Amino acid sequence: MSTHGDDEKGGVSRRGFLGGVAGFIGVTAVGSTAEATPVPKAEIYEASGLSKLTLQVNGRTHSLLVEPRWTLLYVLRDRLGLTGTKPGCERGECGACTVLFDGVTRYSCMTLALEAEGHEITTIEGIMAGEALGPVQQSFADEDAFQCGYCTPGQIVAVEGLLRQNASPSIDEVREGVSGNLCRCGAYGHIFKAAMRAAAMKQVS
Amino acid sequence: MMGSFSYVRAGSVKQAVAALAHDGARLHAGGTDLLGCLRDRVFDAGSVVSISGIEELGGIAALSGGSVRIGALATLAEIASHPLIRERYPVLAEAAASAASPQLRNQGTIGGNLCQRPRCWYFRGDFICTRKGGSLCYAFDGENRYHCIFGGDGCYIVHPSDAAPALVALDAQVSIAGPGGSRTIAVEDLHILPKQDIRRETSLEAGEIVTEIVVPPPRAGLRSTYRKVRERGSWDFALVSVAIAAVVAAGKVSAARVVLGGVAPKPWRSIAAEAALIGHAIDESAAMRAAAGAVEGAQPLAQNAYKVPLLRGALEEAVMSLARP
Ligand code: FES
Ligand code: FES
Numbered sequence: 151m152s153t154h155g156d157d158e159k160g161g162v163s164r165r166g167f168l169g170g171v172a173g174f175i176g177v178t179a180v181g182s183t184a185e186a187t188p189v190p191k192a193e194i195y196e197a198s199g200l201s202k203l204t205l206q207v208n209g210r211t212h213s214l215l216v217e218p219r220w221t222l223l224y225v226l227r228d229r230l231g232l233t234g235t236k237p238g239c240e241r242g243e244c245g246a247c248t249v250l251f252d253g254v255t256r257y258s259c260m261t262l263a264l265e266a267e268g269h270e271i272t273t274i275e276g277i278m279a280g281e282a283l284g285p286v287q288q289s290f291a292d293e294d295a296f297q298c299g300y301c302t303p304g305q306i307v308a309v310e311g312l313l314r315q316n317a318s319p320s321i322d323e324v325r326e327g328v329s330g331n332l333c334r335c336g337a338y339g340h341i342f343k344a345a346m347r348a349a350a351m352k353q354v355s
Numbered sequence: 356m357m358g359s360f361s362y363v364r365a366g367s368v369k370q371a372v373a374a375l376a377h378d379g380a381r382l383h384a385g386g387t388d389l390l391g392c393l394r395d396r397v398f399d400a401g402s403v404v405s406i407s408g409i410e411e412l413g414g415i416a417a418l419s420g421g422s423v424r425i426g427a428l429a430t431l432a433e434i435a436s437h438p439l440i441r442e443r444y445p446v447l448a449e450a451a452a453s454a455a456s457p458q459l460r461n462q463g464t465i466g467g468n469l470c471q472r473p474r475c476w477y478f479r480g481d482f483i484c485t486r487k488g489g490s491l492c493y494a495f496d497g498e499n500r501y502h503c504i505f506g507g508d509g510c511y512i513v514h515p516s517d518a519a520p521a522l523v524a525l526d527a528q529v530s531i532a533g534p535g536g537s538r539t540i541a542v543e544d545l546h547i548l549p550k551q552d553i554r555r556e557t558s559l560e561a562g563e564i565v566t567e568i569v570v571p572p573p574r575a576g577l578r579s580t581y582r583k584v585r586e587r588g589s590w591d592f593a594l595v596s597v598a599i600a601a602v603v604a605a606g607k608v609s610a611a612r613v614v615l616g617g618v619a620p621k622p623w624r625s626i627a628a629e630a631a632l633i634g635h636a637i638d639e640s641a642a643m644r645a646a647a648g649a650v651e652g653a654q655p656l657a658q659n660a661y662k663v664p665l666l667r668g669a670l671e672e673a674v675m676s677l678a679r680p
Contacts, residue, residue, distance in 0.1 A: 219360060329457065
């Protein structure tokens, strides 16, 4: 499992500083043996201090130091500079922070950064077609599917996620697919149209 | 901002149970409810014990004998779209599909859905209510339009899960691992009322975790459905919901389980509604009698009397939707 960190006896690998959770060692040791057979390890990240995390974002590998309480949203924006992903409610209700997690939509505000280790994260920056806009992005531009634009990255990623699961959705499936994304400007009609156009565009290309 | 906590990535159920033995340890499956609670400071965590990487806790598969095993980490999205569930247990597929938003269904697990904390705004807010160890239920004399009409006693929450009423209707079993070993109980016995213990919503003991759910084989003639009424069409918790699993043989209901959501601190089985159906054909008069039975004994608070007729209507509709296979 763990490929980094210091493996210690007792089937526990620890990262960061020794902190107030030293008691875990004795507990997690239960069931482990000194045999050569690898025992799965409970990895512990200390509350105080920073621990090493490796993230796969938009096809790139990033190594960084994180606190366990940091969300994926915070890390993407404030540590990796990927500010396309927006903070809205930061409580799982608006969808502005939507990313793809192994190709499936998720709220990055409700995901601990540590939970993303070993998974492929795709943000709005990662769905460009090289230097050009990706089909969903282009469709949103073509259909004027926004006013202020704040919800737009989340809407686009939600549509991208939907189309990866269902390449030719009905209008009701589109409505359902973006139902976890609020638009305070009420651009919904255009957003639905953009999603339908994106589906058509993707099928042509 | 959440308070700081250490993070334990458990590689096995055993490790998770051991790590949960520590004061202030909190279980993390999908994390959606946990992060919400931590952010609202409903409680703090000394450590967060994540089981999200434990493979054996995932998956949906048929068992020999015809039951279906749903791992605790199966997401609501997986349950809603799984062919086995859709084919055999429409009530469960519909309930899972009606919960939360696409993003939350992709992340939220069935184990977490059953164990999620209540949505009462006093509980989630800065109020030391009875459920948090205080002496007052602020909802009782306060803003209570989303609170319970059955089973309240010192606390008037409703159980927020959509999947739970469906699983109780299907008479599913839940397996639990803990410091004392493993045990299996009916999902019906998982949730408890405030009068049993006002501080928790399930019968899980400290350090116990849900590991899997087993839904029994569908009986011949099983018809099932989930009807949810919510304030906001796009996504919302249930104002009221109805889960029905009925076996129809030779034109008559031979067995039925009717379980109500959004109206009580736990999934609320209505024996009166079941009795009104059993032995009868599914028609309007049976539906009306079942609906009348379901609201018997309701004790609305100042602002939620609307739930009584709403529940009647939802139940009538749910029953009538089963008139044809
Ligand atoms: S910021 Fe994540 S859902 Fe609103
Ligand atoms: S375009 Fe302004 S919030 Fe959607």
